[in-house]
Amino acid sequence: xxxxxxxxxxxxxxxELFEKFGLEKIKLIPELEKNVLFRRGIVMAHxxxxxxxxxxxxxxxxxxxxxxxxxxxxxxxxxxxxxQCVFWQDSGVKTRVLIADIEARLTRNVMPPDAKxxxxxxxLANWIALGLDHTKTDLYAQSNxxxxxxxxxxxxxxxxxxxxxxxxxxxxxxxxxxxAMIQAxxxxxxxxxxxxxxxxxxxxxxxxxxxHLRMTRGLAEKEGFIKPSSTYHRFMTGLEGGKMSSxxxxxxxxxxxxxxxAMKKADRVLTGGRVTLEEQKKLGxxxxxCVVFELETxxxxxxxxxxxxxxxxxLKGEIMCGECKQILKDRLKKFLENxxxxxxxxxxxxxxxxxxx
Ligand code: TRP
Ligand code: SF4
Numbered sequence: 001x002x003x004x005x006x007x008x009x010x011x012x013x014x015x016e017l018f019e020k021f022g023l024e025k026i027k028l029i030p031e032l033e034k035n036v037l038f039r040r041g042i043v044m045a046h047x048x049x050x051x052x053x054x055x056x057x058x059x060x061x062x063x064x065x066x067x068x069x070x071x072x073x074x075x076x077x078x079x080x081x082x083x084q085c086v087f088w089q090d091s092g093v094k095t096r097v098l099i100a101d102i103e104a105r106l107t108r109n110v111m112p113p114d115a116k117x118x119x120x121x122x123x124l125a126n127w128i129a130l131g132l133d134h135t136k137t138d139l140y141a142q143s144n145x146x147x148x149x150x151x152x153x154x155x156x157x158x159x160x161x162x163x164x165x166x167x168x169x170x171x172x173x174x175x176x177x178x179x180a181m182i183q184a185x186x187x188x189x190x191x192x193x194x195x196x197x198x199x200x201x202x203x204x205x206x207x208x209x210x211x212h213l214r215m216t217r218g219l220a221e222k223e224g225f226i227k228p229s230s231t232y233h234r235f236m237t238g239l240e241g242g243k244m245s246s247x248x249x250x251x252x253x254x255x256x257x258x259x260x261x262a263m264k265k266a267d268r269v270l271t272g273g274r275v276t277l278e279e280q281k282k283l284g285x286x287x288x289x290c291v292v293f294e295l296e297t298x299x300x301x302x303x304x305x306x307x308x309x310x311x312x313x314x315l316k317g318e319i320m321c322g323e324c325k326q327i328l329k330d331r332l333k334k335f336l337e338n339x340x341x342x343x344x345x346x347x348x349x350x351x352x353x354x355x356x357x
Contacts, residue, residue: 061199070119106175129342
């Protein structure tokens, strides 16, 4: 199994990743338990999270940083990183968010006018609607940062060989190499004297981004910076089972979907129900194989007791999938309606932001 930041990875066996790449399992502490994604094991792996938490606890300089890829629709799978950033920001940690427009141009063929529109209106407006406080966020586009940031990227690219990069990434192209070196600078440049100086940084991402973290941690060490920490969330299942994929709209719910479209998609969501009602009453459903239950777990049922009750009812055959799915649909509808109102407001905000050149 390989992790590749530029291909859709389908992870069958998370345990294999821990062994193969030396990722660690998250040990819950009260601070992390406040967040539903940590508490439920959705954010499940890390590198050096303890070191980061230690720095935060001691009041040492620390920040989180993550990137927005302005390509394709923003869907519920993307919301998990937003929720984490909002959690860290609300607990007082300095927050940096970047728009990966150089990477989008080099690896996804998204050109500047589109990248800007997608980044601001389809992504950032949703981030703000989901709770990111842009006034407390250091927000930038990769194409519009500072000389020390680009200079660091150049320095780092001179500190690694093609063979070392190939061992981490597999097949490469000049565009991918440039993207990777820019991303390394995204992650490290906060430690430059022009920014915070030596400090701890945590990067919340999906597992596909781990190659970038492995390379960047090695480079940080070589250059005398503090090695960045990272956390990894598990991927969501596609709505109809299988992988969630940006090229198949029926596999995800976009945050920009109308309620009508989302309700139609919800009707098709795979359940863990039995073939007949009679059988389901007798045997119960299979919540661990159910995408409805996964959606509640990841996004729509933050109350642990409520979720545990639902699971019990399902297992005992006391609730049928029709009724259960209706609960999900009601929540999804409310969520999207509420988000749309906030997003429209946020759109006015984002046009005034000085993010792009
Ligand atoms: N490569 C990331 C993606 O595909 C975006 C990104 C760019 C990023 N720079 C970053 C993520 C730094 C985390 C940290 O989505
Ligand atoms: Fe899933 Fe609900 Fe059906 Fe159980 S009752 S299998 S949780 S849809």
